[in-house]
Amino acid sequence: MSYTNHYVKFIKRPESRPTEDVFEMAQENISELKSGEFLLKNVYLSLDPAMVGRMREESNYADSVEVGGVMHCYGIGQVIESKNPKVSKGELRMGQLNMQEYTLSNNPEDSSKINVGLADPTWYLSVTGITGMTAYFAMRDICQPKSGETIVISAGASSVGMIAAQLAKKAGCRVVAIVSTDEKAEGLRGGGIYDDAVSYRNKDTDTLTADLTLACPGGVDMYFDNTSGDISEALLDLYNDYSRIAVIGRLGISHLPDTRKDVGRRDNNVILAKRISKQGMVLLDYKSQYPEAIIQLSGMVHRKEIRFEEDMMHGIEKMPTAFFRVLDGKNKGKQLVKVGDINSYDDPSPVKIGQSIRSKKWLNGFVVNALRSTRTVKSLLPMRA
Amino acid sequence: MSYTNHYVKFIKRPESRPTEDVFEMAQENISELKSGEFLLKNVYLSLDPAMVGRMREESNYADSVEVGGVMHCYGIGQVIESKNPKVSKGELRMGQLNMQEYTLSNNPEDSSKINVGLADPTWYLSVTGITGMTAYFAMRDICQPKSGETIVISAGASSVGMIAAQLAKKAGCRVVAIVSTDEKAEGLRGGGIYDDAVSYRNKDTDTLTADLTLACPGGVDMYFDNTSGDISEALLDLYNDYSRIAVIGRLGISHLPDTRKDVGRRDNNVILAKRISKQGMVLLDYKSQYPEAIIQLSGMVHRKEIRFEEDMMHGIEKMPTAFFRVLDGKNKGKQLVKVGDINSYDDPSPVKIGQSIRSKKWLNGFVVNALRSTRTVKSLLPMRA
Secondary structure, three states: OOOEEEEEOOOOOOOOOOEEEEEEEEEEEOOOOOOOOEEEEEEEEEEEOOOHHHHHOOOOOOOOOOOOOEEEOOOOEEEEEOOOOOOOOEEEEEEEEEEEOOOEEEOOEEEEEOOOOOOHHHHHHOOOHHHHHHHHHHHHHHHOOOOEEEEEEEEEOOOHHHHHHHHHHOOOOOEEEOOHHHHHHHHHOOOOOOOEEOOOOOOHHHHHHHHHHHHHOOOOOEEOOOOOOHHHOOOOEEEEEEEEEEEEEEEHHHOOOOHOOOOEEEEHHHHOOOOOOOEEEEHOOOOHHHHHHHHHHHHHHHHOOOOOOOEEEEOOHHHHHHHHHHHHOOOOEEEEEEEEOOHHHOOOOHHHHHHHHHHOOOOOHHHHHHHHOOOOOHHOOOOOO | OOOOEEEEEEOOOOOOOOHHHEEEEEEEOOOOOOOOOOOEEEEEOOOOOOOOOHOOOOOOOOOOOOOOOEEOOOOOEEEEEEEEOOOOOEEEEEEOOOOEEEEEEHHHHHHEOOOOOOOHHHHHHHHOHHHHHHHHHHHHHHOOOOOEEEEEEEEOOOOHHHHHHHHHHHHHOEEEEEEEHHHHHHHOOOOOOOEEEEEOOOHEEEHHHHHHHHHOOOOEEEEOOOOOOOHHHHHOOHHHEEEEEEEEOOOHHHOOOOOOOOOEEEHHHHHOOOOOOOOOOOOOHHHHHHHHHHHHHHHHHHHHOOOEEEEEEEEEHHHHHHHHHHHHHOOOOEEEEEEEOHHHHHOOOOHHHHHHHOOOOOOOOHHHHHHHHHHHHHHHOOOOO
């Protein structure tokens, strides 16, 4: 069979903050699969701030997108044809599927089977996916929240920020957001998740520091840093001894043509005097622990301990618009684009096993410990590392 | 009895890098001790770069020295009179004794008894003291060297740098120093400790980066940062994934009137992309673990696994000169000043217990593990936390 694949082409590297002319809609035909290949019909595509980093040539933790190639993104798709013995028709898979309607692949390692019994398909791109798992591992390993401590979360209204905030709240912390506008800050204040919120737009660093000082009367013990840059500089004099900084994102320096041009006050003096630890975190390093995070986060959502929003657009041609919504912080919840439909009847995954693991009857702590030590159990699970 | 105490008075806060007029020699009389007080006759005083931080008013991990007061420093002294039941005449003690010939104290917690059976008295200020223990804990907990990795050590010829270098070498690492001058770099290259050395004076950041790139062909996995500032910025593009940065010192920004004026390229982008962890370290936080470090380091010196130098001056009036020698990096080894003599016959400490613990017959690993878990053993040991 032959398919027309509409896709978003990346046509030039941005000189500073990306503008709309970096993208162009394009199409191609996909016909006969070669031996070893399988074809995914994409269903949900995910928009993430980290995509800006991929537009740059400079060294990074992820590959840069090639000029003239399909723009990168993560997504969920369903296998509609397979000439690979390891991949079955009907499977739902998640991975770097890129901004397109169909993804042709010959490497099953590039994506992972998901189980919709454990979590809804879109969750694998939001609360149990990139954003939720990023929050989960950063809180577990870097921030290590303790009851009574204060955490500041920049890009606090982002989907990763909202989940990090709820995990910290669950641990008994005071949770303070940094967001772009007063309107956003006001919205978060009444939302029941954040204890306070501070806006940064049109404020110099000293003013932002003053506002944060009021919002954090006991100082700051943890910083979940989604932005870097001037916004993060505003926290430097607020840290308590032994604070932990998780460096997750760079939204606040995405306007720079070259991140080496991120100049400002350096933090070594504070890091030393306050014995702070600051650590960069990239989700890909946690692949072997994804199952633990998915089970834990899915359980929390089902028990209504954490909530999240998804901001869904429709159609592949909406991808550039959705991308700039994220860059401008206009999305309400995790930004997704639906580009196709799932054929539920074709999904061969053992949905009931997922549902059993999720159920309250399972001792989650036990399961999670088992996951850490055995490989057998992993084969039951959604995302194979 | 009455004593004339000559001391170094701190008379004004420096506006940028300290100059000689911040000090003045002075004297006072110490006569009758009150109940609870004890008097130390100081023997060895220690010069450390961290003293610059104490001259500033800004928040720090240690107290600032008061204008008009005795300038701070660490030292070893012998108790010559005691009206405190917890302190015996003749005891050798180490602590913040300050730049003076006699130290009057009413708090035994401010200093700790040392045992010269375990380590020579001056070692408690050098290889088993502040510098050696700083290197020991930073390597053990932050750098965590693995065989085949590369470490860069700034202020590489400093006493802490030299010990850190040898601990890394013992772990099988390539060890590269950053020092001020070509002459110093040349000296270190032939010294058998460093694999290579690079000078920074009169070099812009790009040139220093280029020189470091040549000295670290496999990139950098650890940075023992004694300087901060521009020198540290030169390493930013050399880090490998998962590098560890121990922030130990600020010699490279000691010329700044206010460390908030330390501006330059910020490191968040590199910290994130390379998943680096950077951590500030202050020795005082390790008090309860000093005995472990002293036994381990003393053993290494006795087994000739590490070597160190001491640069000794004589007389309290040499303290300012010695201070600027350290600031200018002119000292050859740990800078000390001898201001008195020990009366060995008066020392009541159980020297033989120290010698037994040090001897090869003891299973050091066992002792160290025991130290970690029991308080009884600690009472035999030199520095009580």
